[in-house]
Amino acid sequence: QVSNYVNVREKASEGSKIVGKLYNNAAATILAEKGDWYQVISGTVTGYIKADYLTTGDKVEELADQVGTKIATVNTTTLKVREKASPESRVLTLVPVGEEMVVNKEKKEWLKVTFTDGSTGYVAADYVDIRTEFDEAISIEEEKAQQAAEKARKAAEEAARKAKEQERHRIHSYSTSNSSSDKTSSSSSSASGSSSNSSSSSSSSGQSSSLRSNIVSYALQFEGNPYVWGGTSLTGGTDCSGFTQSVYEKFGIYIPRDSRSQAGSGRQVSLSSMKPGDLIFYSRNGRINHVVLYIGNGKVIGASSRREGITIKNYNYRTPVKVVSYLQ
Template identity: 45%
Template sequence: MIIKKMKLSAAVVAMAGMILTSAPVNAAPKETSKPAAQTQKKENDQAKSEYANKVVAKVKSSSTLNIRKKPNTDSKILGKMKRGALGTIVEKSDGWTKVKSGDVTGYVKNDYLVFEDDIQSFAEKNIKKVAKVKTETLRVREKASTDADVVTLVSEDETYKVKKQNGDWAKVKVEGETGYVSKDYVDVKYKFKKAKSMKQIEAERQAKLEAERKAREAKEEQVQSSQSSSESSSSNTQSSGGSQSKKSVPASASVSGSSTGARAANYAQQFVGNPYRYGGNSLTNGIDCSGFTQQIMAKFGYSISRTSSAQASDGVAVSTSNLRPGDLIFYGSGGSINHVAMYIGGGQVVHASNSAPYPKGGIKISNAFYRTPVCARRIIQ
């Protein structure tokens, strides 16, 4: 009897051993998926917390959402929200919500708003992300790797549109160059807009009209200056039998180079605040860095190349320690040029920086050494 029990116990142990050795190991995937689920939950909770008491306008991109003084459609319009404009809830009711966005506080119809917990999913489909640099100087690399070549350098607080994200890297576009920045050194966030008051909208309209007027006048002066320069150049060629380089000082110039350079620098600054557009040629509606310097030089009778790399061969070389207003400063990486700015004195430059809204981008004034210059050239002798 005792032997039978021992045999039975041995059989049970053997069977248990077979089950343990042959059974698949399922526990590991469950253990690894649990932290992932916790991470996702944490991100969702953070998003909910971030958008608590918030609303976003969900009108069509071609229209705007009115913010009114009182909760009815006959009330005075105080301002407007574009699609993707973010606001804070002041008071919520069935049909209308009182919101504060930008400098405007008023009532908006609930039908055209996305509320709190729904903002995250709306943003994922409709709002672009931007990367704001949070270190003094950051390398933009050709690929998502610290071993990749450096395309260019960017400075602290500058903001760039995120094309896509690749793990710990964000793909951005900087002054026409596309590259990757480490997410350890940038804050990647949705680029929500803000409401504008009717006073702001009218001021912008007037500013645009004034800019267009100045652009017309500048174009007319440029044509007259070019005609005068051409006539003077032709006269000099006939009398001397020589020819004049398109990049040399116009024969009609009656003031010193330093004085003309200062005037060019002052003229360039009147366009500060206007937008950047890669490949653009409009000082008021969008222009890139080399287009900007080319247009400014043309205003004073100097014809230079179109791209920053080509402009770096125009004029004569000058040390960055001996700059004067009107000189051009060039930036780049690995010896290549990818950006140009005009020196305005006082250690500053004016340039068409990037596609971010002013003052982070557009035509703006910066420290001349916000990046290490590759070289400098003097066009106005």
């Protein structure tokens, strides 16, 4: 344990090249001992760490309970989620095999769990598989990629802000210019203006269609990649709302992090008028808890579960409760 992070080095020497960083409370597997160094593997990083910086032995189990996140995965066809830790308690909802949830508390044969939408309940421990997840080391290359992505995100945000400001200025200038024109001139140019508006509308429609197509093409690249609870990495692992947020972010479109907030923003459209690139939402027990990206032809792509990862399905594999568009 350290205050921030410890360097992972290529060789068992303080002068050796740094190949990664292991942050406080992250985990690593010890491969071998070499003097006062451990050879470890964590995530994609393999290297050496001074033994003084790692907690080992009996203390590990106690520390694991404090810093690890326990994830329960449903291993039966359908599991009942109850209001209290009792088989007589009211059933809140049913969850399918493969569904994942965070374990908050263990109470004999019952687990108190939290779902991705923030809802909580109790499930019988016999019908789930439990694993503990820990943060892992990050390689220097991964760190640089993250820094570059963050820099690009900030640049995109700034570019979007400037574009909006320029658009507001253009509209304001156009409005001011129009209001100072005399009525005769305005009337005589109505036919020309109508033609211009038609051309502008057609151009805008074409740009919107192109953007939707690009968003879908980009999203499809990540089919088969892993699902990770709370993740936002399209390659390393993401959950459902992290997937849609990260895909949109690539195109300078910034939406909320969780599915319910995403459903509450944007413009609601009907199922019959949805277009590729729109978001479709599903609910459990009356609460939105899942989101996917519509790709056209009745298909959607989304991060479904740890078992399935990022996958393509029919849009009605569950009953859609809302469709939202963030696009024109």
